[in-house]
Amino acid sequence: MNVDKTEKKVALVTGAAGGIGEAVVRALAADGAAVAMVDRNLEPLEELAKELRAVGQVAEAYPADVTNSADVDAVVDAVEQQLGGIQYLVNGAGVLRLGKAKALTDQDWATTFAVNTSGVFFMSRAVVNRMVERGSGAIVTIASNAAGTARVDMSAYSASKAASTMFTKVLGLEVARYGIRCNVVAPGSTDTPMLTSLWDDGSAARSSIDGVPGAFRVGIPMGRLAQPSHIADAVLFLLSDRASHITMHDLTVDGGASLGH
Template sequence: MNLREHKESEGSAAQVALVTGAAGGIGEAVARLLGEHGVTVAAVDRDAERLDTAVEKLRGESQPVTGYPADVTSTAEVRATVDRIERELGPIGYLVNAAGILRAGEVLSLSDEDWTETFAVNATGVFIVSRAVVARMVSRGRGAVVTVASNVAGTARFGMGAYSASKAAATIFTKCLGLETARHGIRCNLVAPGSTDTPMLRSLWDGGDAIRASLDGKPELFRVGIPLGKLALPSDVADAVFFLLSDQAAHITMHDLTVDGGATLGV
């Protein structure tokens, strides 16, 4: 059963999906896929200009997507945005936490600001948005949440101390949320991508050698490559998110689905 069928069988509470980080990369790919399956998407991002561009592109593809600029680190903005979405689009049945930032650097070179901003978006933002949305799901007795985490949440990597720690926090938070809300019929799962061809990853590249290093690995940094020999596309991650939201995953909660081409060797 796909999400369109789920919407029709369970009523209006399953019609609307809130997707954070929807101005590009994985978030935009998720918004597109949900729209293609008849879900009305509330696309949220703090970069209003990029969000407008993404929404205009998706609407040009006849996707039912509406943009809502908001900063996921602000409780006031998030609560106001969730109120507005439900007034304008209807009850939120699906939440995808895809907003994220990356501040790369070895731990001893990270600034306080690097650490604080990384956690503010990647961990606290997941908490703030989830709390606002899931409280409404509880009152309706249904809902599904997927947080986009990372395969580095459980694997040490050079230069990823802040990012890895923030994604680990988001991972265990989402599982705890799933445990606490299971009795209300709400499922909370995670997708953990590896290297994915997004603007975030490309910002780290200094040319073809960096891409090759992702594929082949760097033994001097204790990093293996990608056994499947390719980077993930945002659509690959979106497919995994879609599955966990769908009725095909109706008995799955608190699960962490890794999508990394084997880069963490199945651990």
């Protein structure tokens, strides 16, 4: 890959091939950042990069597995060599494995934590060590309102997101002295393939909005799902200079589904 270093601010986004991650990529690129898009799925990454470059934006595809620390270190090195120093990191990669806690398999648990928690750790560690040398930077981890609100059938997901939330806050405490901010965005039900996978009969949106009493879900007071762009807006705010005195914060974007918890 031959890419000239850019004068633009460099942002690295994981989980960039679809859903919220893709929305964050689009928002950052439109805002003038050079975006390094990281995901295991190369084909959609390349298609997205081609689309953004066609309108004069800077976006490059970097296939990598965030659960592999060697892969992560290599891709961060490549981004810094090719695009320049990373100013923004968005941890967007995530997986969902559903099932009662007593029935989850070892693999369900391990895979969920490998992506949702270890992936956040590996990528944050690799990037923040370079940010420390430069004395600036901003990190946002996309977690979930399920990190603080119990959800039936989501024990592994909720636990992994709670772990990555607290990791990000502790990291923010440790690196604040270097001018680096670390925050969390916690979406609720968002119109993505991850949500539609929750119900086989296509009722995911209605069930999310109305609630499911038998699963102790109260629904969404605002009466609609979030769009990925709503989450991207929150991410961009926390990365921006408008949030220059905000760190270790957990911003919930769920239309009131967790009742302000």
